[in-house]
Amino acid sequence: MNTILNNRLKNFLLITLASALLWGCGSSDNAVELTAKQEQQVAERIAPEGHVSMAGQVASMSSPVGAGAARSGADIYATNCIACHSSGVAGAPILGDVAAWSARLGKGIETVYTNAINGIGAMPARGTCMDCSDDEVKAAIDHILENSK
Ligand code: HEC
Known part of the structure; x- marks a missing residue:
């Protein structure tokens, strides 16, 4: 009986210790990797959408958005809008349709x-x-408009 209790206590302490260590590492990683600019970008992205990004995910993202460099309008169009x-589709105004876009x-x-x-x-x-950041969506729209006049 005593041994079982002791083992449980040991397990509990080990798990608590491990969690504390993991948690400690995780937060110090974030502190190192997230620049003030990235934090601001995260805040901007969360604000209009209520779309939650975990700080850890953003810090480890290698995409151009995380790095602060915008993708071109043509890239965004080809990936997301085309x-x-x-x-x-569904009545979307077509790239090149001058009348629809004007x-x-x-x-x-x-x-x-x-x-x-x-x-x-x-x-x-x-x-x-x-x-996509607001600016990237706008760049994609500019790309559509450039090719629809
Ligand atoms: C799932 C299909 C779909 C995708 C993907 C899509 N669109 Fe659209 N888009 C539409 C439809 C449908 C409309 C027309 C909506 C309406 O007026 O009712 C529209 C309208 C628009 C308009 C006109 C808005 C206005 O005020 O009249 C713009 C600009 C636009 N889309 C840009 C984009 C861009 C940029 C992307 C890619 C980042 C994109 N769309 C991706 C379906 C789509």
Whole structure:
């Protein structure tokens, strides 16, 4: 009886110690890897979406967003927008359709940007590119508009 209790106590202490060590390592890693700029980017990305990014994930991400370098509008378009905007899925205005895009621009470019970032009609927010910054979505829109006039 006593031995069992002792073993349980030992296990409990070991687990507690291990967790404390792991936790300690994890937080010091974050402190080293997250720059002030990255923290600000995380805050910006969380704010409009309520989309939670764990600090640890962002710190270990090797994508250009984490590094603070924006991908080009053409890249974003080819990866995230082309599926709908090359063929007009669900009524999406097609790249190259001058009339459709000039009609959209009638409400002002800022509104068009905001609609794409927040989602509009059948278009999901950011065209489903959840790791795109606002500027990257805008660059993709600029790419579409450049090729639709
Ligand atoms: C799942 C399909 C889909 C994807 C993916 C998608 N879109 Fe769209 N998009 C739409 C549809 C549908 C509309 C028209 C919505 C409406 O007006 O009801 C639209 C409209 C837009 C508009 C016009 C907004 C306005 O105010 O009139 C812009 C700009 C736009 N998309 C940009 C993008 C960009 C940039 C991407 C990639 C990052 C993207 N879309 C990805 C379906 C998509």
